[in-house]
Amino acid sequence: MNVLAIDSSNLVMGVAVTSGGKVLGELMTNSRKNHSERLMPAIAGLLDNVGLGPGDLDRIVVAEGPGSYTGLRIGVTIAKMLAWTLKKELVGVSSLEVVAQNARYFSGYIAPFFDARRGQVFAGLYQYKNGKVISSMPDRLVLIKDWIEGLKALNRPLLFLSNDLEKWNDLLNTVPLAVFGDKPQNVPHAAELARLGEEKQPVPDIHHFLPAYLRLAEAEAKWLARQQER
Amino acid sequence: MGETMSLNVNRKTMILGIETSCDETAAAVVENGTKILANAVASQIDIHRRFGGVVPEVASRHHVDQITIVCEEAMRESGISWGDLDAIAVTQGPGLIGALLVGVNAAKALAFAHGIPLVPVHHITGHIYANRFVHELQFPLIALVVSGGHTELVFMKAHGSYQVIGTTRDDAAGEAFDKVARTLGLPYPGGPEIDRLAKQGKASIDFPRAWLEEGSLDFSFSGLKSAVINYIHNERQRGREISKADVAASFQVSVAEVLVKKTMLAAGRYDIRQLLVAGGVSANSRVRKEMTAAAETRGIPLVIPPLRLCTDNAAMIAASGTIGFLKGMRADLALNGSPNLAIEDF
Ligand SMILES: [Zn+2]
Numbered sequence: 001m002n003v004l005a006i007d008s009s010n011l012v013m014g015v016a017v018t019s020g021g022k023v024l025g026e027l028m029t030n031s032r033k034n035h036s037e038r039l040m041p042a043i044a045g046l047l048d049n050v051g052l053g054p055g056d057l058d059r060i061v062v063a064e065g066p067g068s069y070t071g072l073r074i075g076v077t078i079a080k081m082l083a084w085t086l087k088k089e090l091v092g093v094s095s096l097e098v099v100a101q102n103a104r105y106f107s108g109y110i111a112p113f114f115d116a117r118r119g120q121v122f123a124g125l126y127q128y129k130n131g132k133v134i135s136s137m138p139d140r141l142v143l144i145k146d147w148i149e150g151l152k153a154l155n156r157p158l159l160f161l162s163n164d165l166e167k168w169n170d171l172l173n174t175v176p177l178a179v180f181g182d183k184p185q186n187v188p189h190a191a192e193l194a195r196l197g198e199e200k201q202p203v204p205d206i207h208h209f210l211p212a213y214l215r216l217a218e219a220e221a222k223w224l225a226r227q228q229e230r
Numbered sequence: 231m232g233e234t235m236s237l238n239v240n241r242k243t244m245i246l247g248i249e250t251s252c253d254e255t256a257a258a259v260v261e262n263g264t265k266i267l268a269n270a271v272a273s274q275i276d277i278h279r280r281f282g283g284v285v286p287e288v289a290s291r292h293h294v295d296q297i298t299i300v301c302e303e304a305m306r307e308s309g310i311s312w313g314d315l316d317a318i319a320v321t322q323g324p325g326l327i328g329a330l331l332v333g334v335n336a337a338k339a340l341a342f343a344h345g346i347p348l349v350p351v352h353h354i355t356g357h358i359y360a361n362r363f364v365h366e367l368q369f370p371l372i373a374l375v376v377s378g379g380h381t382e383l384v385f386m387k388a389h390g391s392y393q394v395i396g397t398t399r400d401d402a403a404g405e406a407f408d409k410v411a412r413t414l415g416l417p418y419p420g421g422p423e424i425d426r427l428a429k430q431g432k433a434s435i436d437f438p439r440a441w442l443e444e445g446s447l448d449f450s451f452s453g454l455k456s457a458v459i460n461y462i463h464n465e466r467q468r469g470r471e472i473s474k475a476d477v478a479a480s481f482q483v484s485v486a487e488v489l490v491k492k493t494m495l496a497a498g499r500y501d502i503r504q505l506l507v508a509g510g511v512s513a514n515s516r517v518r519k520e521m522t523a524a525a526e527t528r529g530i531p532l533v534i535p536p537l538r539l540c541t542d543n544a545a546m547i548a549a550s551g552t553i554g555f556l557k558g559m560r561a562d563l564a565l566n567g568s569p570n571l572a573i574e575d576f
Contacts, residue, residue, distance in 0.1 A: 040338040040563040081339035084298040217287040
């Protein structure tokens with residue numbers, strides 16, 4: 001199976017191509033540059049480099065979020081469009097699950113997160129079990145203070161993975177038994193995304209596949225709140 | 231660009247257009263820039279109505295939900311295959327950035343997947359080219375583009391040549407319609423509601439018309455908007471019942487008069503063979519009626535697209551994209567949405 005993996009859900013932009021599980025190529029940047037301008041050229045360039053055309057692909061895998069709304073829309077739109085028009089399979093994978101793969105063989109809890117502004121984080125909790133990194137609880141949007149309190153209560157060895165570790169350094173250090181990912185461990189790798197995508201079921205309906213925003217649009221949330229007041 | 235266009239009559243030019251600049255997700259297939267083979271539009275009006283206007287983040291999310299659906303519908307309805315397409319034309323701007331990005335990236339993915347050229351389109355030129363489905367364009371011409379986002383007078387001496395000769399200095403005309411409608415408690419979108427209500431009222435209230443400096447072709451609608459809103463508030467404060475129909479009629483007459491007089495002033499200044507009106511507000515019955523009468527008096531051939539082509543759609547993007555394609559305009563896979571794209575840089 002030839003897999004194209006796309007991740008533009010956060011600051012990191014990643015593209016990978018695998019064939020029969022073998023990594024043919026991977027491309028990654030971790031910089032504040034425009035994903036909309038760079039993602040499609042990166043995909044075309046990498047495919048060209050590994051000698052595959054769009055028609056040679058069997059499956060498109062996309063990091064579905066959580067992450068930046070705009071970034072998610074760029075990656076998901078391209079992935080949907082390619083899968084639909086080339087009649088290929090589409091798989092969505094949690095962006096946090098991709099990062100969690102970097103802690104394979106770690107025996108405690110794996111805690112990847114992305115900064116979500118206003119004191120919030122998109123956070124997940126994973127464990128390495130029976131040769132796989134599996135989710136211990138659903139990804140969520142949470143106040144980092146509340147998240148930290150919850151993790152303290154676990155009282156187990158824990159590995160934080162995040163491109164935004166430094167921002168929350170002081171708070172994270174209050175968690176006993178916590179250790180921190182090295183810099184390359186904190187960024188998602190698209191080849192891991194490709195591997196995860198190869199294991200998962202394709203989406204049944206490409207048309208209605210949407211990013212995992214994990215948060216309503218603000219106007220939508222306010223509107224719902226007003227309805228409930230009535 | 232700039233070289234003469236080769237209009238090869240032996241070959242059909244087939245373009246898929248994609249439009250997501252605001253709250254309509256749209257895809258269309260157009261032949262030779264003049265014939266609509268398919269025109270799929272997923273409107274979000276019902277979604278935004280409860281917010282009283284277009285919410286960018288909500289619009290962007292719905293575009294992602296609808297984009298492959300409208301493309302599938304357009305391709306199926308047209309009966310053509312990907313190999314029959316000469317190019318994919320997409321709205322590059324202006325518009326809401328988050329919304330534009332969906333269409334631009336969708337178009338890039340399609341262009342890459344099928345090895346088809348990509349042509350960037352300025353949204354306003356799309357509105358202008360909607361007229362080409364009604365009547366072949368005759369140059370030189372002037373187009374009044376008037377919508378919720380735009381109020382512009384554009385001079386064209388040839389296909390694909392655009393010179394802005396007048397523009398709004400504050401609100402777009404359609405924006406004024408929406409705000410006045412909201413103050414009157416009418417549902418979104420306000421334009422059609424005001425039009426409907428105005429038919430039951432009399433233009434008995436004297437609202438201001440902004441002419442700006444002597445001879446200016448620019449527009450200003452914020453003063454009028456404020457005057458109408460102040461009038462409504464004042465009357466209500468005095469406990470007087472207002473006639474919504476009369477307010478709607480008076481406001482609409484004021485907008486139409488300014489639009490028509492400025493357009494005629496421009497028409498008198500340029501030696502034109504055709505006058506076009508385009509954009510959502512050109513669906514307004516008063517504007518249509520007054521513009522038709524004024525053009526007739528002056529003997530200027532007027533073209534206004536049918537109502538369904540006045541609002542945002544992708545057929546118009548494909549029509550303008552056809553001209554861009556024939557002129558050799560191409561975008562590469564680095565194309566990005568440009569929220570403030572200027573028509574003259576285009
Ligand atoms: Zn428009």
